[in-house]
Amino acid sequence: MSTKPRVVKDYDKLDDNVKEMIKLNYPFGFEDNLVTFTNIDGNKVSALPFETDDRYYLVRMTVSQAQSIIEDDDDYDEDGNLTEEAREEHADKYDDDVEVADDAEEEEAEDVPEQDEEGDDEEDK
Numbered sequence: 001m002s003t004k005p006r007v008v009k010d011y012d013k014l015d016d017n018v019k020e021m022i023k024l025n026y027p028f029g030f031e032d033n034l035v036t037f038t039n040i041d042g043n044k045v046s047a048l049p050f051e052t053d054d055r056y057y058l059v060r061m062t063v064s065q066a067q068s069i070i071e072d073d074d075d076y077d078e079d080g081n082l083t084e085e086a087r088e089e090h091a092d093k094y095d096d097d098v099e100v101a102d103d104a105e106e107e108e109a110e111d112v113p114e115q116d117e118e119g120d121d122e123e124d125k
């Protein structure tokens with residue numbers, strides 16, 4: 001069981017540093033990562049989970065709010081992906097494991113064309 005304080009907060013009320021770390025952690029947008037929980041009043045709430053070294057955040061947002069945040073943020077491109085410039089700028093500020101995750105995804109993407117090329121070669125023979 002984690003002993004970190006749990007913080008439930010709206011995205012707009014977060015510190016800019018936390019927002020930047022969230023962007024690094026979720027470079028492809030937020031909506032597919034939302035979870036639901038029941039708040040103290042018994043209402044179902046959707047939120048984006050995010051953990052730092054000293055806190056566990058549940059950032060309250062609906063799917064439409066998650067989409068709107070990404071659409072209105074210049075750090076994301078029109079496809080809803082964090083731009084390379086923003087990623088580099090924010091990564092320079094924070095020593096975060098996000099770069100490892102991004103590299104792993106890039107490696108997987110690189111593996112796909114190699115498999116396709118091998119398949120094409122076999123078909124050409």
